[in-house]
Amino acid sequence: MKKAVTSAHSCRRQGLASCLVLLLLAGSVLAAPQPGRRVWQRRTPPPADSLLATSLPADAAAQPPLRRPAAARLQELSQQHEFQYTDVTETPANPSLWDRLLSWIWDHLSRLLDTRGGHLVWNTLWYGLMGATLIFAVLKLLQVDITKVFGRAPRALPLAYEMGQENIHELNFADALAQAETAGNLRLAVRLGYLQLLKQLTDRDFIAWQPDKTNQTYLRELAASQPTARPAFAELTRQFEYAWYGELPVSAALYQRVRETQRQFGQQLSGAGRAAHLT
Amino acid sequence: MDPQPLHEPTPLVAQDAELSPALASEAPTNTAPADAATGFVPRTDLSALTGQVAAVRQQIGQVIVGQQDLLELLLVALLADGHVLLEGVPGVAKTLTAKLLARTLDVPFSRIQFTPDLMPADVLGTSIFRPAQGDFEFRPGPIFASVVLIDEINRAPAKTQSALFEVMEERTVTQDGTAHRMTAPFVVLATQNPVEQEGTYRLPEAQLDRFLFKLNVGYPTLAEEVQILQGHHSGFGGTPLEKVKPVLSAQDLTALRQQVGQQRVEANVLEYIAKIVGQTRAHKALYLGASPRASLALLNGAKALAALRGRDFVTPEDVQTLAAPVLRHRIMLTPEREMEGGTPDEVVKAIVQSVEVPR
Known part of the structure; x- marks a missing residue:
């Protein structure tokens, strides 16, 4: 047992020794200078007077030689367009009045714009125009009607006709009826008689006259206000519509019958109006 | 219901409670002329x-409860040779x-369900190569019928919808130069749903513009729903x-349409139609007004409606009744008006109220 312990101790001692040898070898290898490897060392500055001692070599040639082109060649080159750095205006031999006017305008413009203020104006105009174009394009894309900004009406086609409205309260029915009867225009006479009845109904507040209302609307209104008068007015409406919209030829005999019916209805209305007034 | 009365919502007569005042204002008068x-x-x-139209109404009335205005305007479109867009x-x-x-019509009927993957050839037809003959043969699509129901028309993309342009206006289909x-x-007859946005175009x-009318189909009344x-x-x-x-x-x-075409229209009523349509081009709330095709649609529709009402002439009432169905899909509101919550029907109503009735 004791023998085994001593042998283990001797083995451990041998391992440590070999490790130490390896470390020493590696350190020597790393410390040795290698080709291509930079070794950083602190430099000692040279003495102050060493700079004065070393001087630059003297210039062998005092002045470099200059190459000068031949005068003829220089003259030839200067005549070429590419070497003329100022604009040469070609003036025609015999300028017309129009050419002279254009030239005068351009001269003045260039003189104006070729100043500091001119440049400012020019730049302002240019950027302003670009900005306006951009805004216009955006508004066009968004389909914005900019005319509204100036208080104008939106774009709409103007009506190709007059929107005049006939007012039955301003018509002189007696004269108009007499004229139509005299002229033999009995269709018109039937129409005027019917309009006269509408006026009477409106005057008595049985219906509310409006130019956009149809005859059927008035019939509904009359049915609500004067139910008893509705059947007679429905028949008169039918006669008017057949004569006017249906373009039915109205004979003298037919007209007499229609006119009589219209008169009777008018008288009924007068009676109904008086009764309504009394109640 | 469609269309809305312009002035008085008060029912006119108790003859037909289902009809709205605007449409029921006049019963057919030729059956028993009072004068x-x-x-x-x-x-x-x-x-x-009027007899044949009444028969059609009676047949449909066996199944459909209410919707009398819708039915009347569909019949008007049928008589006026126009197409109808039903929205609801x-x-x-x-x-x-x-x-x-x-x-109710004894004519070929076809139904096309528009879907997002529908192609123009699926509607119009296509040319098939016949190897035996060495030539192409045109196979007509489902559009080749007399009454074509296009269900959910706005579910097909614009490419397929554009395929209908020619056939709806010119009644022809051009394929391979023929x-x-x-x-x-x-x-x-096309239908579309105004609510759904997903998967619609x-x-x-x-x-x-090729549809004579756009009809808004509303909900039934309480009584009608109970009846259903x-x-x-x-x-x-x-x-x-x-x-x-x-x-x-x-x-x-065809015979009824010829009769409708011969309806009388007084010059002032023609001018009235032109004024109403013209106003859509000058109205501040509108970005796009109606075209002359709208004027023609209003005229043809008014003639058919007058015939249905038993008259052989058109009155301003007929024009007013049809103004909204004819114009509502042909005008475009300005973005400002749309943002304010305005509707085409409101603008049409205002326009009609601004034009004097010829009398």
Whole structure:
């Protein structure tokens, strides 16, 4: 047992020794200078007077030689367009009045714009125009009607006709009826008689006259206000519509019958109006 | 309901409670002319027209409850040779009404369900190569029918919708340099849902302009809904479509259309139509006004409506009634007006109120 312990101790001692040898070898290898490897060392500055001692070599040639082109060649080159750095205006031999006017305008413009203020104006105009174009394009894309900004009406086609409205309260029915009867225009006479009845109904507040209302609307209104008068007015409406919209030829005999019916209805209305007034 | 009355919402007469005042203001008068002795009767016999239209109404009325205004305007479009765009939320019987109307006509019917992957050739047809003959043969698409129901038209992209331009306006389909003419009558009834945005495409303006009417289909009234429930509760006795029988042939319809074309329109009424449409081009709230095609649509529609009402002439009332269905899809509000919550119907109403009725 004791023998085994001593042998283990001797083995451990041998391992440590070999490790130490390896470390020493590696350190020597790393410390040795290698080709291509930079070794950083602190430099000692040279003495102050060493700079004065070393001087630059003297210039062998005092002045470099200059190459000068031949005068003829220089003259030839200067005549070429590419070497003329100022604009040469070609003036025609015999300028017309129009050419002279254009030239005068351009001269003045260039003189104006070729100043500091001119440049400012020019730049302002240019950027302003670009900005306006951009805004216009955006508004066009968004389909914005900019005319509204100036208080104008939106774009709409103007009506190709007059929107005049006939007012039955301003018509002189007696004269108009007499004229139509005299002229033999009995269709018109039937129409005027019917309009006269509408006026009477409106005057008595049985219906509310409006130019956009149809005859059927008035019939509904009359049915609500004067139910008893509705059947007679429905028949008169039918006669008017057949004569006017249906373009039915109205004979003298037919007209007499229609006119009589219209008169009777008018008288009924007068009676109904008086009764309504009394109640 | 459609269209809205312009002035008085008060019902006019108690003759037909289902009709709105604007549409029910006049009952057909030719059946019992009150003033026959005095000569104030239609100079054209419209009894066949009104009788056949009444038969169509009666057939559809077996299934559809309410929607009388819608039905009347569909019949007007049918008589005026125009296409109709039906807009409404799901479940208000847009498709059913269109199918029933088609069923009352004894003409070829076709239905196209527009989907996002639908191609123009799927609608119009395509040329197939025949190896035996060594040539191409045109196979007509489902558009080749007399009544075409296009369901959910706004679910197809603009490419497919554009395929309808030519056929809707010119009644021809040009394929490989050959124009294939549609047989008369040719009516497109299209439906769309205004609420849903996902997977839908806005219809091009050019296509919208090709529809005679855009009809807004609203909800039924309480009484109508109760009637619908009662009908379903008691059982219809089979498929609703089977109850409806064809009552109008293509020849009948052509004859009725010719009669409608001969309706009288006084010069002042023509000017009235032009003024209303012209106002849409000058109105401040509108970015785009209606085209002359709208004026023609208003004229043709008014003539058909007058015929349905038993008159052989057009009155301003007919024009006013149809102003909104004709113009609402042909005008575009300005962005400002749209942001304010304005609607095309409001603008049309204001325009109509600003134009004097010729009298």
